[in-house]
Amino acid sequence: MTNAVEMHDIVVRFPGVLANDHVNFTLKTGEIHALLGENGAGKSTLMNVLAGLYQPTEGTIKVHGKPVSFNSPKDAIAAGIGMVHQHFMLVPTQTVTENILLGLDEPKFFLNLPKYDQKILELEEQFGLHVPPTAKIWQLSVGEQQRVELLKMLYRGADILILDEPTAVLAPQEIDELMSTLRSMAAQGKSIIFISHKLHEVTQIADRVTVLRKGKVTAEGIDAAGLTAEKLAQLMVGREVVFTVKKSDREPGDVVLDVQNVSAINDKGVPALRSVSLQVRSGEILGIAGVAGNGQSELAEVITGLRPCTGKITVNGVDVANRPPIVAINSGVAHIPEDRGKVGTAPNLTITENTIMKNYRYEPVGNGWSIDFSKARNFARQLKEKYDILAPSVRIPARKLSGGNLQKVILAREISANPQLMVAVQPTRGLDVGAIEAVQTLLLAQREAGAAILLISEELEELFSLSDRIAVIYEGKIMGIVPAKEANIHDIGLMMTGHAVNSEERVANSE
Ligand SMILES: Nc1ncnc2c1ncn2[C@@H]1O[C@H](COP(=O)(O)OP(=O)(O)OP(=O)(O)O)[C@@H](O)[C@H]1O
Ligand SMILES: [Mg+2]
The missing domain is CATH 3.40.50.300 (P-loop containing nucleotide triphosphate hydrolases)
Known part of the structure; x- marks a missing residue:
């Protein structure tokens, strides 16, 4: 049997970062493969390559044994590869069915929507992905919207599915439902790549595991059976991780x-x-x-x-x-908001600008009238060091940070305000x-x-x-x-x- 995906020697560079450093990755047909690694390790980058969003500077990709070269996500979809991103790409004012059909070459679909509603219901039944086809996206919970993204891929005939941190946004019960959907998809021959930071989930669902550290593979397709969360943590971070932090006894004040x-x-x-x-x-x-x-x-x-x-x-x-x-x-009052991209940071401003949002009026960064940018950059550099924010410099825009590193920028800014x-x-x-x-x-x-x-x-x-x-x-x-x-x-x-x-x-x- 051929493998569903073989990625060989993949190299992706961004200014100042080697995001993927000669990465090998193999996905077997019908397996659930977990891709792990620290924030900024290069997981999303590697999957964006497979989904046709980024072109690697080196390396080859085979899908079902055949060499492929993707210039756009369309090419990847045509090869049966579908990716569900962390940020959904649905149109809020349209229905589930309309969103699923969007962009397909069936221009007259709106003339016979109920027929498509029915087709989508059959697909929902097949994979246990329940969501009302006539509901508008804005009426749905995050978990339901994720099901729409999955249905969209399945409707397009994807047999290789990539899920980038799908459980990060789900409630515990929704996570259980997703897990059983993934199992049912794998049982029906779909091949699945699953990115997650929740290690107990990985040990629960994955057949095999690949670990990235700073752009390099540190464990390639190892068997998940018998792996513990502790062992996985060590593979990712390169040291032992304490799972429960120690809290002192302390009498609360006013x-x-x-x-x-x-x-x-x-x-x-x-x-x-x-x-x-x-x-x-x-x-x-x-x-x-x-x-x-x-x-x-x-x-x-x-x-x-x-x-x-x-x-x-x-x-x-x-x-x-x-x-x-x-x-x-x-x-x-400091606020670490739920929505980092919209409320927590300004994506197009630099790390420096994002870290001084709260103190730019005060010494040493500002004097109420103007901002001293070299002091601001120093402040940002100190935070970058202290909070271990992975980025080539504090001058890069926040949107170029990996998900986890963006969160660290917010934490650094809010905590440093005492x-x-x-x-x-x-x-x-x-x-x-x-x-x-x-x-x-x-x-x-x-x-x-x-x-x-x-x-x-x-x-x-x-x-x-x-x-x-x-x-x-x-x-x-x-x-x-x-x-x-x-x-x-x-x-x-x-x-x-x-x-x-x-x-x-x-x-x-x-x-
Ligand atoms: N479009 C981009 N331009 C510049 N640098 C980028 C871009 N996308 C990612 N990077 C950088 O590449 C590295 C890998 O990022 P990537 O998003 O792949 O990490 P990740 O493993 O998915 O991390 P996380 O768990 O935090 O989501 C990071 O240093 C990131 O800042
Ligand atoms: Mg990521």
């Missing part, structure tokens, strides 16, 4: 964040927060647990001045609700294991230094190891707040799906 009876509506006009009350003290981490879409994002937004609300929110006694974001910033209150939304999403360890250590150091931290995360393990108390949010309501030491995963899980747990926790909630 109340920094005080949220009282706050309600808000979401972008669709539906109530997203219903009379939420909570407090976070200095030197304390309050974790917010919840299934995605239960009001977490809106909670972060009302505190940081990005969304109107009713009720009262104060930071060190200063009213910040319904005020412009600058009021929260001046009260010492915040009183930190609102961290999914701070480790998309980071490699080494970087997760570093970020968690940084958050704990902020706690140690007396910052109050509101940590919103879908990673229960992360919440348990970092939080002092855990609040569960469900449909915009706080179901309970428990000290992390007394919390157990089972009860938190129940509360996350809307079940009240025993009365003690409700007492804890009402204190």
Whole structure:
């Protein structure tokens, strides 16, 4: 049997970076192959080559044993290769079916949409990818939109599927559904490449694993059976990684964040927060647990001045609700937003410009009138060093950074402002294991230094190891707040799906 894909000696250079350094990669027919590596290791680059987006300067590619050369994604699609990118490329105002048919040579499709709806339903049935064909994209959850991207590939007859960090944006239950879809696709002969930073997922789903480190292959197609997360971490990072950071015992200080009876509506006009009350003290981490879409994002937004609300929110006694974001910033609020590309950074500005967004008015970078760019660059270089941001220089635009390194730029900027209150939304999403360890250590150091931290995360393990108390949010309501030491995963899980747990926790909630 021939291999589905053979990539041989692939070299891709960007200014100042050798992103792929003579990479060999083989995908067997019908297998699930995980591609691993630290942030910036060259995973997305290699897959963009296979998907026809980048042309390598050296190297050859064979698909089903035949040499190919792709000048565009169209060529790759014609060869049966489909890639689902981290950022979806769907048209929000069109339906599922319209999006799937978009760009195909069937110009009269709109005359008989129901016929295509039916064809798509059959495809959904075949692979267990359920989403209503007549729904508009904007009405769908992120998980459902991802299914549309997959259906789009399958509809075009792709038999080699590339998924770049597909689970980073999914809730735990959606991850399980995706896993079973992937298994069913592989069982039906599809060959799948899967990029992920979640090592337990990899050990669960992959048949084989390839690891990249700084553009080079460090493990080529090794058997996944028997591999542990620890072993994988070591292959990626080149050293042992600690999976649970150590938290000191610390008495919390005064109340920094005080949220009282706050309600808000979401972008669709539906109530997203219903009379939420909570407090976070200095030197304390309050974790917010919840299934995605239960009001977490809106909670972060009302505190940081990005969304109107009713009720009262104060930071060190200063009213910040319904005020412009600058009021929260001046009260010492740092924000690590969920959406890094849009809210967190300005993609076309340099790393330097992105790191000084908060302090350009002040010494040493600015004096209120002008910015000293050489001091700004020095500041950015220090952060680049301290936070291990991988980039050839601080003068390159943020959009050229790998996903994980972009996140580090935001963290560096926000933490270096020595915040009183930190609102961290999914701070480790998309980071490699080494970087997760570093970020968690940084958050704990902020706690140690007396910052109050509101940590919103879908990673229960992360919440348990970092939080002092855990609040569960469900449909915009706080179901309970428990000290992390007394919390157990089972009860938190129940509360996350809307079940009240025993009365003690409700007492804890009402204190
Ligand atoms: N279009 C581009 N122009 C310049 N440099 C780029 C470009 N795309 C990627 N790079 C650089 O190439 C290197 C590899 O990036 P790549 O996106 O492939 O990493 P990755 O392994 O996918 O990382 P992550 O896990 O963070 O997504 C990085 O140093 C990145 O900054
Ligand atoms: Mg990537």
